[in-house]
Amino acid sequence: MSEITELEEAAREAVASTRSTTRIIEISKLNKWFGQFHVLKDIDLTVYQGERIVVCGPSGSGKSTLIRCINHLEEHQEGDVIVDGTPLNNNVKNIDAIRSEVGMVFQQFNLFPHLTVLENCTLAPIYVKKMPKAEAEALAMSLLERVRIPEQAKKYPLQLSGGQQQRVAIARALCMKPKIMLFDEPTSALDPEMIKEVLDAMVELAKEGMTMLVVTHEMGFARRVADRVIFMDQGEIVEQAPPEVFFGAPKFDRTKLFLSQILAH
Amino acid sequence: MSDYRALGGVPFMPKPARPAPANTTGVVGWMRQNLFSSPSNALLTLVGAYIAYVTIMAILNWAVFNAVFEAESRRECLDLVGRAGACWPGVVAWSRQIMYGLYPADQIWRINMGFLTLILWVVPLWLPRVQSKVAIGLTAVLVYPFLASYWFLGGQAGFVWSVLIAASIACFVWVWATALLESFTGATFGRFVLTLLGVQHRSEQDQRRVLRAVAAAMLLVAYVAVSFWTLPFVPTTRWGGFFLTLVISGIGIAFSLPSGILLALGRRCDMPVIRIACVLFIELFRSVPLITILFMFNTMLPLFLPVGVEVNQLLRAIVAVCLFAAAYMAEVIRGGLQAIPRGQYEAASAMGLGFWQTTVLIIMPQALKIMIPTIVGNFIGLFKDTTLVSIIGLFDVLNMARAVGEDTRWLGLFIEPFFAVTVLYFICCFAMSQYSINLERKLDTGPGGRR
Ligand SMILES: Nc1ncnc2c1ncn2[C@@H]1O[C@H](COP(=O)(O)OP(=O)(O)OP(=O)(O)O)[C@@H](O)[C@H]1O
Ligand SMILES: [Mg+2]
Numbered sequence: 245m246s247e248i249t250e251l252e253e254a255a256r257e258a259v260a261s262t263r264s265t266t267r268i269i270e271i272s273k274l275n276k277w278f279g280q281f282h283v284l285k286d287i288d289l290t291v292y293q294g295e296r297i298v299v300c301g302p303s304g305s306g307k308s309t310l311i312r313c314i315n316h317l318e319e320h321q322e323g324d325v326i327v328d329g330t331p332l333n334n335n336v337k338n339i340d341a342i343r344s345e346v347g348m349v350f351q352q353f354n355l356f357p358h359l360t361v362l363e364n365c366t367l368a369p370i371y372v373k374k375m376p377k378a379e380a381e382a383l384a385m386s387l388l389e390r391v392r393i394p395e396q397a398k399k400y401p402l403q404l405s406g407g408q409q410q411r412v413a414i415a416r417a418l419c420m421k422p423k424i425m426l427f428d429e430p431t432s433a434l435d436p437e438m439i440k441e442v443l444d445a446m447v448e449l450a451k452e453g454m455t456m457l458v459v460t461h462e463m464g465f466a467r468r469v470a471d472r473v474i475f476m477d478q479g480e481i482v483e484q485a486p487p488e489v490f491f492g493a494p495k496f497d498r499t500k501l502f503l504s505q506i507l508a509h
Numbered sequence: 510m511s512d513y514r515a516l517g518g519v520p521f522m523p524k525p526a527r528p529a530p531a532n533t534t535g536v537v538g539w540m541r542q543n544l545f546s547s548p549s550n551a552l553l554t555l556v557g558a559y560i561a562y563v564t565i566m567a568i569l570n571w572a573v574f575n576a577v578f579e580a581e582s583r584r585e586c587l588d589l590v591g592r593a594g595a596c597w598p599g600v601v602a603w604s605r606q607i608m609y610g611l612y613p614a615d616q617i618w619r620i621n622m623g624f625l626t627l628i629l630w631v632v633p634l635w636l637p638r639v640q641s642k643v644a645i646g647l648t649a650v651l652v653y654p655f656l657a658s659y660w661f662l663g664g665q666a667g668f669v670w671s672v673l674i675a676a677s678i679a680c681f682v683w684v685w686a687t688a689l690l691e692s693f694t695g696a697t698f699g700r701f702v703l704t705l706l707g708v709q710h711r712s713e714q715d716q717r718r719v720l721r722a723v724a725a726a727m728l729l730v731a732y733v734a735v736s737f738w739t740l741p742f743v744p745t746t747r748w749g750g751f752f753l754t755l756v757i758s759g760i761g762i763a764f765s766l767p768s769g770i771l772l773a774l775g776r777r778c779d780m781p782v783i784r785i786a787c788v789l790f791i792e793l794f795r796s797v798p799l800i801t802i803l804f805m806f807n808t809m810l811p812l813f814l815p816v817g818v819e820v821n822q823l824l825r826a827i828v829a830v831c832l833f834a835a836a837y838m839a840e841v842i843r844g845g846l847q848a849i850p851r852g853q854y855e856a857a858s859a860m861g862l863g864f865w866q867t868t869v870l871i872i873m874p875q876a877l878k879i880m881i882p883t884i885v886g887n888f889i890g891l892f893k894d895t896t897l898v899s900i901i902g903l904f905d906v907l908n909m910a911r912a913v914g915e916d917t918r919w920l921g922l923f924i925e926p927f928f929a930v931t932v933l934y935f936i937c938c939f940a941m942s943q944y945s946i947n948l949e950r951k952l953d954t955g956p957g958g959r960r
Pocket of ligand 1: 278279281283301302303304305306307308309310
């Protein structure tokens with residue numbers, strides 16, 4: 245166990261040292277309402293290329309909404325979101341450009357049940373990127389191998405376990421060769437036995453230098469992988485810090501309370 | 510995955526599986542378990558078996574054992590067995606009209622050819638190695654009708670109609686060429702043609718140009734063939750019987766699915782004009798009985814059309830049936846759409862798929878699959894509802910069956926022809942329903958599904 249941690253630590257430092265200063269996501273003064281309900285309040289957030297960010301916070305604090313604003317699954321009313329130089333506005337072209345660079349993994353997997361695992365993975369490359377089928381399949385197989393389920397390629401999603409499904413979802417998102425990966429509670433719908441296999445896949449991805457925004461309650465993962473932990477409450481970013489600081493010496497009492505609750509069980 | 514061993518502890522040895530106890534398998538086991546599991550269950554089984562026996566024997570006695578198979582008139586039948594047995598000669602004498610209406614006897618082969626063409630058109634859908642099934646299915650619905658229209662109607666085809674017929678024939682050739690090529694060589698038709706012409710290594714643009722030229726050439730050849738092909742004209746007033754029923758319900762079924770999909774999508778559209786138009790159409794046609802719509806189209810439509818413009822009565826009935834079926838299908842499809850979780854749309858959007866891509870590739874296949882039982886139920890309903898056209902004077906199979914009893918020779922012979930029609934309907938509807946169950950099983954990708 246300790247030797248794995250050490251390896252990860254080394255990898256993390258290697259990536260951290262090479263981390264560019266390119267700002268890949270820039271969010272400023274982001275405000276969003278659901279009807280009269282103010283979900284996101286003046287969010288400012290800059291993400292650098294290769295950075296791994298874990299977002300945590302109590303239920304309903306707006307974590308999902310925040311990361312869904314990045315690929316325009318939710319529309320914001322005020323403020324700017326710039327992803328890899330492309331501003332997110334109502335220009336459909338910009339939205340499409342951003343979506344093809346941002347992969348997303350959902351809590352409920354959201355695989356397409358009528359398509360095989362392989363077809364799930366090749367769909368977007370073929371129809372969005374216009375990649376030839378053979379090339380898309382080769383790419384998909386290589387990514388399925390990376391998440392360690394190449395043998396399931398011909399099965400249908402509902403014939404797999406939850407952990408396998410979530411790994412397919414990760415491979416599917418990676419098939420678009422995204423620059424950024426968004427994860428919305430990827431392990432919350434899984435049985436404890438399967439959480440590890442999904443987290444392993446994510447750790448590996450992190451080692452390869454992928455920019456990641458991960459909403460999760462897996463504090464172990466945050467500690468091991470994150471460059472920065474963000475704590476949200478009631479639509480605001482309360483606190484953000486590197487994991488050592490965040491878990492060791494949180495500044496705000498709200499953060500302390502949250503940590504005490506989440507680490508208690 | 511076996512790293513738990515490194516943790517130490519007592520090793521876990523799973524027990525080997527044993528075969529199931531003998532009396533729960535096999536026919537006897539099944540019967541013991543399901544039919545005679547308790548005294549009351551056994552009693553129910555026996556009573557049920559007795560009722561089934563009595564009913565079936567009564568029907569067989571009437572329809573087979575006591576029936577008359579050779580007679581010149583109903584009188585003769587009655588003299589022979591009275592009412593204890595069926596009088597089939599009347600049905601046999603009228604069988605041509607029951608199947609084909611008043612279609613000229615020497616032209617009936619055309620109807621058979623028309624349906625044979627359809628069967629041949631869809632056979633490739635069941636060949637396992639054929640890949641282009643979607644394209645073949647689409648041409649069967651969209652292109653086959655032009656060829657069928659000429660088989661059934663005949664006469665002098667104008668330029669546009671000729672081109673459509675030619676396209677239909679070219680398509681049919683394509684379907685079979687594709688089916689054979691894909692079954693035996695695995696290559697698509699396009700690839701085969703390109704290789705044959707030796708241009709498979711040219712640029713994609715060139716290849717596309719060549720394929721277009723080949724398609725045009727096929728069309729031209731077919732057009733020339735069509736111009737040499739003349740069949741005598743048979744007006745729709747002579748169409749009838751089971752043939753007419755198949756034409757009306759076939760067109761209704763083929764039309765209702767695509768237009769129902771569009772209406773359902775329109776009803777969920779963000780643009781108010783489209784949405785309101787779709788809602789109005791659906792609600793209007795759903796709130797009125799089919800028979801009323803048929804009457805409206807039959808009697809009132811001519812009043813609105815300019816003088817001299819005559820719309821064929823069969824066409825009016827078909828349009829009425831199509832619109833009615835489309836409105837119902839729209840609601841079925843909408844039900845299917847509602848069952849698709851939001852996550853499917855979100856995953857598709859997040860991958861960058863557009864609205865139509867999401868609809869065609871992700872949403873519709875799932876919505877249609879969920880709704881197969883209801884969709885086929887609707888088809889069956891429509892198939893049976895077409896009997897209503899007999900009320901506006903079209904001689905569909907039911908009306909033809911009634912005509913038997915009005916023939917002076919077979920006066921009063923109603924039960925037998927209706928019985929025959931019942932059997933005919935049952936066979937068709939039961940086949941459809943079985944096919945739908947089959948399809949559902951084949952398309953099941955759930956946890957216990959295929960593979
Ligand atoms: N489509 C919506 N319409 C109205 N309110 C919504 C909608 N989606 C989310 N909300 C509300 O916005 C708030 C923030 O939701 P969000 O899903 O971002 O929270 P979260 O931090 O991800 O919580 P959880 O940990 O439960 O996933 C919640 O109070 C939720 O009820
Ligand atoms: Mg959430």
